Amino acid sequence: MDYYFLLFAIMAVGAGIFTITVKDALPSALGLLTVFIALAALYLHLHAPLIAIFQVSIYAGAILVLVVFVIMLLITPDEALETAQKNISYRAMGAILGVYLIALLIIGLKGINQLVAQKSLPEGFGKPSQIGDLFFRKYILHFEISSVLLLVALVAAIYLAKKRA
Amino acid sequence: MAGINDYIILSCILFGLGVIGFLTRRNALILFMSVELMLNSINLMLVAFSASMADMGGQVMVLFIFAVAAAEVAVGLAILICLFKHAKSVDVNRFNLLKW
Numbered sequence: 670m671d672y673y674f675l676l677f678a679i680m681a682v683g684a685g686i687f688t689i690t691v692k693d694a695l696p697s698a699l700g701l702l703t704v705f706i707a708l709a710a711l712y713l714h715l716h717a718p719l720i721a722i723f724q725v726s727i728y729a730g731a732i733l734v735l736v737v738f739v740i741m742l743l744i745t746p747d748e749a750l751e752t753a754q755k756n757i758s759y760r761a762m763g764a765i766l767g768v769y770l771i772a773l774l775i776i777g778l779k780g781i782n783q784l785v786a787q788k789s790l791p792e793g794f795g796k797p798s799q800i801g802d803l804f805f806r807k808y809i810l811h812f813e814i815s816s817v818l819l820l821v822a823l824v825a826a827i828y829l830a831k832k833r834a
Numbered sequence: 835m836a837g838i839n840d841y842i843i844l845s846c847i848l849f850g851l852g853v854i855g856f857l858t859r860r861n862a863l864i865l866f867m868s869v870e871l872m873l874n875s876i877n878l879m880l881v882a883f884s885a886s887m888a889d890m891g892g893q894v895m896v897l898f899i900f901a902v903a904a905a906e907v908a909v910g911l912a913i914l915i916c917l918f919k920h921a922k923s924v925d926v927n928r929f930n931l932l933k934w
Contacts, residue, residue, distance in 0.1 A: 674836035678844045685848055685871055689855030694863040694924075701867045704848070708874055715841075715885040720877075720896050727900050732870070732907050739911045740863055743918050763857030771850030778842045790888050803894050815901040822905030829912035 673714055681707035694740045698733060705729040716795040841882035848875035862914055862924045866907075873903050 684703035691697050705728045712721035793799060804812055848871060855868030877896045884892025914924065921928045 671836055674840060678840070681844065682847055682851070685851040688867060688871065689851055689859065689864070694861055694867075697864050697867055701870060704871060704874065708878055711841075711844075711878065712881055714836075715881050717881045717884070717893050717896075720881055720893055723897065723900055724877075727904065728870075728874070732904060735907055735911060736863065736867065739914060742915065743863070743924055760858045763854055766857060767850045767854030770853055771846055774846040774849065775843055778846065779839065781838070781842065790885070794888065794890070795885075795893065799890055800893055800897070803890055804897070808894055808898075811898060815898055818905050819901060822908045826908040826912040829909070830915050832916065 674711065677707040677710045677714075681711070694744060695737070698737050698740060701736075702729055702733055705733070716790060718795060719797045719800050838882055838886040841878065845875045845879040845882070848872075848878070860925050860927055862917070862926050862929075865926065866910060866914070870903070870907075873899060 681704050684700045684707065688697050688700035688704065691700060705724060709721040709724040709729070712718075712724060852868045852870075852872035852875065855871065856865055859865055859868065877899055880892040880896050880899075884890065884896075917929055918924055
């Protein structure tokens with residue numbers, strides 16, 4: 670087991686637990702930021718430098734800033750948020766279902782590396798130029814569709830946020 | 835060198851944490867962040883398989899997931915702001931318009 674993976678895996682899982690257990694939304698967002706950074710480091714380890722850069726700039730940059738902005742807009746200091754969950758059965762049920770799901774996924778996927786052969790990586794694997802080549806040749810239609818999706822989301826977000834409730 | 839199994843286990847744990855957070859919390863913003871956690875665990879698995887099978891398609895897929903996640907966050911947070919204007923709270927138990 671190499672220490673690079675272990676370090677960032679423990680960091681990701683610890684920050685993930687922090688994200689879902691902490692009381693307030695803002696520390697939770699900071700925990701999520703830590704998860705994103707740890708995953709970016711793991712992407713570097715997996716020969717995906719472009720994904721690592723985008724992870725930091727899109728997720729840790731844009732998306733998390735948006736979330737923090739909304740937290741700032743919505744949470745007024747005098748509001749009592751997330752009072753103690755009265756019904757304990759929700760928490761117990763959620764935790765049991767989640768742990769069951771983790772176990773099921775791990776058992777189900779444990780032997781998969783016998784199915785997928787570990788191939789040696791070709792020269793220049795994961796370089797941005799190769800990804801760009803795939804993007805603009807093989808996946809050009811998907812690329813255009815995702816740009817339309819982003820445009821629709823932009824219009825919808827502005828419409829919803831400006832509407833008087 | 836960490837094998838694909840280690841990445842799969844890490845990804846499963848992160849996905850499960852997202853599910854637990856989504857099922858147990860009531861703050862709508864934290865539910866949102868749990869969904870982001872699940873999306874990220876799937877990205878990790880895609881990149882791990884991409885490296886394991888020496889196929890760049892997985893990495894391109896992750897970039898598309900980034901686009902979808904950005905759209906989802908923009909629309910979702912706008913909906914959240916609307917709900918907040920309506921209910922003056924981000925507690926999901928208060929959003930019970932469809933309940934009778």
